[in-house]
Amino acid sequence: MKKLFGFLTRGEKIILIFLVGGAAAGLILRSFVLSPKPVDPVVKVIKPANQSLVSLPVAEVKKGPEKEFEKKTLKSEDVKIDINAAGVNELTRLPGVGLATAENIVRYREENGPFLSVDSLMSVKGIGASKLKRIASAAVVR
Helix, strand or coil: CCCCCCCCCHHHHHHHHHHHHHHHHHHHHHHHCCCCCCCCCEEEEECCCCCCCEEEEEEEECCCCCCCEEECCCCCCCCCEECCCCCHHHHCCCCCCCHHHHHHHHHHHHHHCCCCCHHHHHHCCCCCHHHHHHHHCCEECC
């Protein structure tokens, strides 16, 4: 080492050793500790009254650099949601139903009793004919 770095003073050699060692430690930490972990889709288990368990995916990971979550709404061939038993989270799965509308549905149900039909959702604030048409394909009254 004396011949290889003979032009450096003893103090400069010590500083060089610390710099090289620090850079190596930083690379090791970055590759192991800070590497992104794979994300699994979230699954929520819903158990309607007097029925067997149904498992529905709540969110799915978008492919791409942004890795954001997006709400997956129900289609007519999927499991239908009972609007008399579902909570706010389940109601947001209905097409066209956001958090505010879901809260309005639950509030209306608590104040006026259970819905007699899906069409009676028209009485809920924020639900008109066009929104009801979208909701009806994925909602049911039991």
